Amino acid sequence: RRAALARLAEAHGLLILEDDVYHELWYDVPPPTPLRGLAEPGTVIQLGSFSKILAPGLRLGWLVAAPEMVARCVDSGLLDSGGGVNHFTAHVAAAYLDLGLLDGHIARLQTTYRGRRDALLDGLARFMPSDCRWTAPSGGFFVWVQLPEGYDSGALLPVAEQAGVSFVPGARFCVGGGGERYLRLAFSLFPEAELVEGARRLGAVAGKEILGRHRAPEREIKRLLPGRAVPTKD
Template identity: 45%
Template sequence: MPSAAALPEPAHRSSRRSPDRPAPRPSAPTPPVASRLGNVASSPVREILALTARPEVISFAGGLPAPELFDVEGIAAAYRAVLRDVPESALQYSTTEGDPALREAVAARLTARGTATGADDLLVTTGSQQALTLLATALLEPGDVVLVEDPCYLAALQTFGFAGARVVPVPTDDDGILPEALDEIAARERPTLLYVVPTFQNPTGRTLPAARRAAVAEAAARHGFWIAEDDPYGELRFEGEDVLPIAALPAAADRTALLGSFSKVMAPGLRLGHLRAPAALRRACVVAKQAADLHTSTVDQAAAARYLRDSDLDAHVAGVRAAYRARRDAMLDGLPAALPEGSRWNRPEGGMFVWATLPAGFDAGALLATAVGHDVAYVPGAPFFSGTPDPAALRLSFTTHAPDEIAEGLRRLAKTFA
């Protein structure tokens, strides 16, 4: 048997090129990514969450619902039921508009909260974030003006950046968007869309009063723009009276798209949202969704519909509200000792966030690394502004820690300013 050294070298390993084979040509470079990505920055909140993933960090950074409050047994039972009773339809393709039973249940819940809604008024989406993306696709041409609250929900700014829109901030105060400023800016800029989170806003936790909602509706009718009303937190009210959505006001009924979500009241992992919109706009969003993903997960929709049929979501949400109220109170109780003298913060009546402002000269972004060094985290407020940022602002989420953990986190936070 010949030795290995004596065996001929396989052709594919030869370093010699056949004289008849031409030399390989350099590969042409691939085209660059789309230029619209240049208008969109990555989410600083997501980056902060990655930096603070250590279990010893008490994080007030993420806008996350409390996982220990998920109704795991009820949701699991709903999945078991649909896979046992209707597996053929639950695992099959579905209509773009969404599961009829789920749309009926959502319509009933919206109607009970003051916004008369039928199942055919709704489109089920893959989270309310997709609903916002569909609206941007259906309504916005590159260069169109979108008005936003300043500060504003970060992922909305990303969505409008992808659409190539020109985002124009509208000033706010402790009660939210200023109607006089909105009227003046709308007259000057001729916007296509106004985006607002009027109830327990992200990032500030503010709630727009009824009189200002009416003024926003009248401004939309007067200047001819659409309203995207985002309401992921509206069912998380701890105190005070409910305020009707802008979509329920006659002046804006023909020009308001209402976005909702099960993420904060059931579970975000379901990725279930819904869009209530006037017929022509809703049909345009259906076409946009067909191009995006055909339809939202059939089995998840079926399970959510079964959960709403067999379980008491209102009772579950009442328990969540009670827990969140105790956590909000623990944060408010600890802030006077945690933040420097001269700081100010609000008292949200619900939702997930407290908005705080440090005294002049403090930079919440620059101080974040120091806070993380003390095993506590928050989100600096500056990235939420599309206008002039306030470096002294910060967002504190109170939902994912029990009151005693919040108290300890605030004791750690105080060391940041010592």
């Protein structure tokens, strides 16, 4: 499909902007070849970000494109006048690269984030209602959870926040509606034990909502909530 997209862009003279900021953060198998590697030169501009692999506050990234495209971005009035790129952070990142530190740092990030991802997945498997679904991500920062049909993650959010856990409702990522059944969890920031605890609290909140609506019998409660319930407040 990626190759077909590249061929389609070439056939119609379209430019693909490939936002690939998590490309270095893979945990199981290497990511697929970037679209830039599947298309003719001049078809794809690939974007990366130091904000994901060094520090969020850098707000610094890079682009990979055909030389004439790079020249058009560099030879601009904004940059010629000293605007655009933060010079200090750009030189900090450049020095870090020149010292050869980036590869080892990324390897440590992969190990750390893999452990945090696995901790969150373990917590979800232990505590979330069995009617919920999710997929183990092979890279990036996030796990997407699917609620049963008819449930809205946006309505669940304030209840979850009262229990001390938060997420981003799926509807925020959809144009023109949709995504209400989904929620996005991040595992990049917190230690493994806190991620498991967050999954426990989320599972208790989701289970209470699902079971409360269906007025399930006791045996169904035990089936849907394999973990022990927790109060909605600490």
